[in-house]
């Protein structure tokens with residue numbers, strides 16, 4: 045097989061080689077069952093074991109306390125944009141949203157359709173190139189949750205320390221940095237993430253939810269959308285995405301073998317620093333779209349070259365030498381290197397070396 049390109053795709057994105065190999069074997073036959081992972085019942089003992097192992101491994105990795113349930117849902121992160129207000133926005137209550145980019149604004153728009161929602165703070169005016177200051181943000185009366193996006197996949201910002209909102213439940217979209225660093229789960233009402241960046245393939249959404257808060261959710265909505273129903277049924281109320289959950293379990297096992305979340309966070313920091321250094325020492329040839337280090341993402345590093353033509357040439361030349369999917373999101377342009385957990389340090393070293401060479405020859 046030809047050498048794999050280094051996969052800088054923003055999502056679905058790179059998976060570790062041992063995960064791909066084990067998953068491919070399971071597509072033919074699970075060792076202890078003799079049948080493919082694609083053809084076993086979600087009510088079989090074999091799948092029970094797969095689901096429980098995935099859940100337990102995530103619980104260990106993230107230090108999820110007993111106060112919180114771990115759910116495997118469908119509908120992606122956008123499904124959560126709707127499910128959160130559906131469950132928690134009753135008439136007369138409000139959801140507060142910290143608007144740090146396209147994804148958080150879509151989440152706010154969706155909540156606005158279903159109930160009353162408002163932007164607690166926004167960095168839209170700054171083109172989302174920084175995080176908003178929350179020091180003077182005051183919650184409206186009747187606010188029942190605050191929604192944040194921990195990492196902004198498109199604009200390349202990330203909360204290094206996630207804000208807190210006292211007793212008001214904090215809902216956090218961690219789609220693009222879940223399990224990339226230690227997080228105190230006990231501080232959240234709900235953490236959710238489409239798995240397809242740091243946690244596995246597309247098709248399953250992780251939701252880690254405070255049980256006490258979950259029990260106060262609405263019960264006058266369709267049962268399929270009630271978190272409590274999925275929790276009571278162990279995420280098998282409807283047929284779950286069996287294969288995606290299986291692969292999430294493999295990713296979690298792989299991450300444990302890497303030393304866990306704290307260990308991978310150190311590697312992630314090193315990887316990001318390599319790229320930010322290459323940008324900041326380029327004499328202005330590369331310009332970071334996020335100026336302040338404290339706001340810069342460790343997952344999606346975004347920058348521009350002096351012209352759109354050079355951006356294009358950079359992406360094309362990089363692809364030729366096996367550095368794939370570096371084109372920035374169409375809203376931002378330029379370059380975006382998505383360097384999730386599974387992207388190895390050597391891949392980033394190759395990109396940093398290419399950046400030096402490209403600058404020297406252009």
Ligand code: PMP
Pocket residue numbers: 055119120121122123147193195196197198217218219220238
């Ligand atoms: N939130 C964030 C932070 C994202 O990066 C994405 C996808 N790129 C989404 C939400 C939407 O995810 P999905 O496609 O799973 O709905």
